[in-house]
Amino acid sequence: MNVTLNMGIGIVPIITNALAYAGIAYFAYKQYQKQALKPSVWKMIIVMLVGLFSFSFDWSMSNTMLRFAILPLGVWLIFLVCRGNKHRWQKYRSFAWLGFGANYLLLAATLLSIPLQNVLYPTDKLSTHIAKVNNASIIRLHPSAEEVSLNVESLKEQLSSMQEAQLKSDELYVKIVLESDQNNRQEQFPYLLIGTDSKWGSGLSTVIYVEMDGKGIITSTHDKQLYYRFEKSLLQEGISDG
Amino acid sequence: MDRKKWKITTTVVIAIAVLFSAYWIISAKPGAFHDATQLIDKINDVFPQAQAKVIQDTIKLDDKHIVVPFISENDDYGLSYWVWKHYSWKLVYVSTRGLPELWKLGNDPSTYHIVWNLHPDSNVDSLHFYMERHRGYRVSRGIEHYYYPKIQLDEAVSLEGKTYGSMKLWDDWSATIRELTNNQIKKPISFEDKSLAFQNIIISFMYYDRTGEHSTLMKSYSGRSYYNGKIDTEFLFFTEKARLESIEDNYIQVHHSSR
Structure with a gap:
């Protein structure tokens, strides 16, 4: 449980979705006030929930799923249920359509969350990916890794001064694979940095690899990697027990 | 009234x-576990082809999960998997092929266990496990570079004269799996592929026999298996030395099987 809490869900989509729901509630309230024929409130809520149901298509844009509702299946369903009773249909029609319209309010919320996320949590800033390092440690991922542990102080000290550098992944790959045969191969990034927290509310879970000499890291989200170099090594001799 | x-x-x-x-x-709370005769009856009842004859041991992985290695009538070394569910111990999976399998007791990788029961004719002295991900790279739009470092974690377990055993996944392994899994793109639908292959992670094994030779030839393991309930297991791949990177024999620390 403690593992799943801090991953995935960021604060931005929570806020934009809350806005969308507030908007839906507001429109429902307005419509209720306006209408002469008042429906019962709990039936109104059910009608809106059913109205939400639609045939839609999903379109993924820069790792965000956008859902476009096309056919108002829920509205049709309510129409069928109300068939033969004109009064009833009159009473609930607007709420059924409001339910369908809610799809687009939620879509707007998603669209709003993208630029907001980029402004609050720019993924090209190291401080977004590494905000807290107190519980950080390293895992040796490859047999060529040395018997070393993380120097947390060195990491803390240098966080603000790490310089972005260029990593040519194709050249690195070819170099490693051609330079030695399978059984003697070294890994350029043989350590995994764990226990760091990304910036609060970002919802980012960044994988961080540490370079062989301890003076470089790769921050890696599912769609983007950044490479940083710095002066002093993050690694120190000996394996810590912690 | x-x-x-x-x-x-x-x-x-x-x-x-x-x-x-x-x-x-x-x-x-889980109740008392079956005794050997009951176990044989249950296994053969659920899966008659198992032909269980001798119960070798009961290995408790946690409060609600038990593995029972057994020997069959025709000299197969197999495993049965038991789960405490709905107020009774349920047999969820039987296999007469005792090659190492990964049993995921829960969602978190720290609950994963490797279990095995290898035929004594294979002369296995120690089992060696590897968790790997291949090295790779990606360049998109000519400028955006993405590099996947090679992952190769090694561990070994001494069998100490027993044909069977279990090992909780090592902390470094489960932490690595957890880290890589969290990094995956989130699915809008609540469908999550928990298989290791989905993370491009491979867990494989090989073994050394008593002469210290690492063996590639194994007794043919052509067992049968039967699923009798919900269980999440994965077979481990068989690997060989030639496939591994910068591997030295003394690099691997031999652990002792948990039982």
Whole structure:
């Protein structure tokens, strides 16, 4: 449980979705006030929930799923249920359509969350990916890794001064694979940095690899990697027990 | 007394009783496990082809999960997997092919266990496990570079004369799996592929026999298996030295099997 809490869900989509729901509630309230024929409130809520149901298509844009509702299946369903009773249909029609319209309010919320996320949590800033390092440690991922542990102080000290550098992944790959045969191969990034927290509310879970000499890291989200170099090594001799 | 009152009281009492017993059944502490004769009966009842004859041991992985290695009539070394569910011990999976498998007891990788029961003719002295991800790279739009470092974690377990054993996944392994899994793109639909292959992670094994030779030839393991319930297991791949990177024999620390 403690593992799943801090991953995935960021604060931005929570806020934009809350806005969308507030908007839906507001429109429902307005419509209720306006209408002469008042429906019962709990039936109104059910009608809106059913109205939400639609045939839609999903379109993924820069790792965000956008859902476009096309056919108002829920509205049709309510129409069928109300068939033969004109009064009833009159009473609930607007709420059924409001339910369908809610799809687009939620879509707007998603669209709003993208630029907001980029402004609050720019993924090209190291401080977004590494905000807290107190519980950080390293895992040796490859047999060529040395018997070393993380120097947390060195990491803390240098966080603000790490310089972005260029990593040519194709050249690195070819170099490693051609330079030695399978059984003697070294890994350029043989350590995994764990226990760091990304910036609060970002919802980012960044994988961080540490370079062989301890003076470089790769921050890696599912769609983007950044490479940083710095002066002093993050690694120190000996394996810590912690 | 009027009937309505009676009806309501009875309904409430029954409802409370049902809820209470449901809670009792769901939350009950696991009870005593079956003895050897009962185990043989149960295994052969659920999967007659298993032909279980001898129960070798019962290995408790946690409060609700037990692995029982057994020998069959025709000299197969197999494993049966038991789960405490709905107030009883349920046999969920039987296999007469005792090659190492990964049993995921829960969602978190720290609950994963490797279990095995290898035929004594294979002369296995120690089992060696590897968790790997291939090295790779990606360049998109000519400028955006993405590099996947090679992952190769090694561990070894001494069998100490037993054909069977179990090992909880090592902390570094589970932490690595957790880290890489969290990094995956989130699915809009609540469908999550938990298989290791989805993270491009491979767990494989090889073994050394008593002469210290690492063996590639194994006794043919052509077992049968039967699923009798919900269980999440993965077979481990068989690997060989030539496939591994910068591997030295002394690099691997031999652990002792948990039982």
